[in-house]
Amino acid sequence: MMEFGALIKYYRTQRGMTQTELAKGICSVPHLSKIENNSKEANEETIALLLERLSISLEEMEEKEEEIKHLIRDVNNKINFYLKEEIDEIYQKLKNREHLTPFSKHIYIWELTKYRYLLFKRKIGEAESQRDLLFKQKKKFSQHESYLFRYYNAIFLILKGQFKNADDILDTLYIENDHDTTSGEFLYHRALVKSSLEQSGHAIHFGKMALQIFMNQHNFLRILHTLMLLGISYTHSKIYEEAEGCFQHLIRNAELLKEEKMLPQIYHNMGFLQNKMNNDREALVYYEKSLALQPNVNQHYLVTLYSIGEIYFSLQFTEKAKKCLQEVFSLAKELGNKKYRLLAEFYLFHMASPQKAFKYLETKVIPFFEETSEQNDYLTRFYKMLADYFNENGMVHKAVNYLNKITGGIT
Structure with a gap:
């Protein structure tokens, strides 16, 4: 039920009426005061008469209460099905009724839905303000509202790149619910966090659970997102056949659904997989397909371009490699990306003077990657390159030093 007491007070104040003016012929002023502070003090007939004097009908208010409930549900459904194009219109309808929500039993669910919407739209600053507002109200939340608040806070942390903190929240919620959840979204976010923390086994486990739910719901876009996550996790786990199956399925369906925004990422990940499987020429085909579909020269474009340059280098297509890596170098400087500038x-040094390149590798590149501990694949490869180089040049002690770093031995 609507909080009619608070609603009456709100509209009386808005209309510039005193309590005496509103109560005249309906009830006493002290009784109106009690109603305004606690609507349970009044019977339906008195409420109806007071609302009528304020030019509001009881039926209309109850209809609006029901309408708010349905609109909140619709906004959440659009987010669940990742329907970015359709959500704004429904959200705006809800915003237009926002003045009524403080008197509705849906007040906190509406404020939580607003928080979720802002996260979905990647409006991080506004979402942070909404989170702070909700934090002040959290003692009044129901158990379900408290669950949603913590879950949305985990999504907020994911968007901020704080995956460990997000994982802690999701883990707690999962345990509290006795591992029982029918939400594909929740399981998808669990898989996403596990993948970001390079816990590929867990990412696959939760990803497969999410995929099953999304398939049962015919939630096509989320099926694609989950397949992408699974493909990446299978690649990192060296389960290449499963990874290839995911990406082939993705390519077919993304082309079918005309998901042009996803295709560059799918092609890039398929290229990365082929590269891992030592299918350099296949990898090149997919990377070039990805690059051709990327309209903006940004960090994603830079990563794909570098991947192409690296393959040209390994295939000894020297001129193509040089041209490509010079573009990477310029672009990395422009975008302020130290990693790809160094790589x-x-x-480029290697193609001009291997001796100079290996000195640069030892003094500049490796120290940078050792500081950023997430780059283990690069470090292992560079330690191996240096070990081979020093071994070939008779510097056995230095070679052993880098081999020890690969195996975690004492240096």
Whole structure:
């Protein structure tokens, strides 16, 4: 039920009426005061008469209460099905009724839905303000509202790149619910966090559970997102056949659904997989397909371009590699990306003078990657390159030093 007491007070104040003016002929002023502070003090007939004097009908208010409930549900459904194009219109309808929500039993669910919407739209600053507002109200939340608040806070942390903190929240919620959840979204976010923390086994486990739910719901876009996550996790786990199956399925369906925004990422990940499987020429085909579909010169474009340059280098297509890596170097400087500037410069040095390149690798590139501990694949490869180089040049002690780093031995 609507909080009619608070609603009456709101509209009386808005209309510029005193309590005496509103109560005249309906009830006493002290009784109206009690109603305004606690609507349970009044019977339906008195409420109806007071609303009528304020030019509001009881039926209309109850209809609006029901309408708010349905609109909240619709906004959440659009988010669940990732329907970005359709959500704004429904959200706006809800915003237009926002003045009524403080008197509705849906007040906190509406404020939580607003928080979720802002996260969905990647409006991080506004979402943070909404989170702070909700935090002040959290003692009044029901158990379900408290669950939603913590879950949305985990999504907020994911968007901020704080995956460990997000994982802690999701883990707690999962345990509290006795591992029982029918929400594909929740399981998808669990898989996403596990993948970001390079816990591929867990990412596959939760990803498969999410995929099953999304398939049962015919939630096509979320099926694609989950397949992408699974493909990446299978690749990192060296389960290449499963990974290839995911990406092939993705390519077919993304082309069918005309998901042009996803295709560059799918092609890039398929290229990365082929590269891992030592299918360099296949990898090149997919990377080039990805690059051709990327309209903006940004960090994603830079990563794909570098991947192409690296393959050209390994295939000894020297001129193509040089041209590509020079572009990577310029673009990395422009975008302020130190990692790819260092990598491009190393390979450009290598094509001019291997001796100079290996010195650069040892003094500039490796120290950078050792500081950023997430780059284990690069470090292992560079330690191996240096070990081979020093071994070939008779510097056995230095070679052993880098081999020890690969195996975690004492240096």
